[in-house]
Amino acid sequence: MKKYFLLAISILLLSSCGSMKSWHKGQAEWMRVQIHENFDYTKAFSTALDLISEKYEMEMINKDGGYARSAWNYYRKANGHTDKNFRVRITIKFNHDRTQLSVKTEVQRLRHDEWIDGYDTKLSEQTRRDIQGVLQ
Numbered sequence: 001m002k003k004y005f006l007l008a009i010s011i012l013l014l015s016s017c018g019s020m021k022s023w024h025k026g027q028a029e030w031m032r033v034q035i036h037e038n039f040d041y042t043k044a045f046s047t048a049l050d051l052i053s054e055k056y057e058m059e060m061i062n063k064d065g066g067y068a069r070s071a072w073n074y075y076r077k078a079n080g081h082t083d084k085n086f087r088v089r090i091t092i093k094f095n096h097d098r099t100q101l102s103v104k105t106e107v108q109r110l111r112h113d114e115w116i117d118g119y120d121t122k123l124s125e126q127t128r129r130d131i132q133g134v135l136q
Helices: 002-014 041-053 121-134
Strands: 023-025 031-034 058-062 067-070 073-076 082-094 100-111 114-116 118-120
Antiparallel strands (some): 058 067, 073 082
16 A cells, blocks of 8 residues: 555656656557556556546546546646646556556647647656556
8 A cells, every 4th residue: 555655646746747848749659557467457447547546537437448538637847837738638448358558648738729639758658657566
């Protein structure tokens, strides 16, 4: 439980720092996380969902389908202020045999009243590592 708490704090702090200097235009890619054999599907799904929902409001949850997606949330800067020029959404999905989870971290940037699809390499990797940490 202590490990889960420390990782939750880590994702909250790391996903709210910086200024999106590692943002790139384009489609976010799925990153895979291997689930430890000690986790049954129900425990793995709820653990991953708990971690994500600490920071993001959830928009869609389908446990039977092994899929969950957060709503778009504005990016928080290190000083705690919201940057309404960037918004973040996290999606997870499990493979058919429930041994692996894929995570996608999308980051859209506002330019001239239009949201541009993209991703942030640091935020994506940190999100994957945090989820992997609680599922190992």
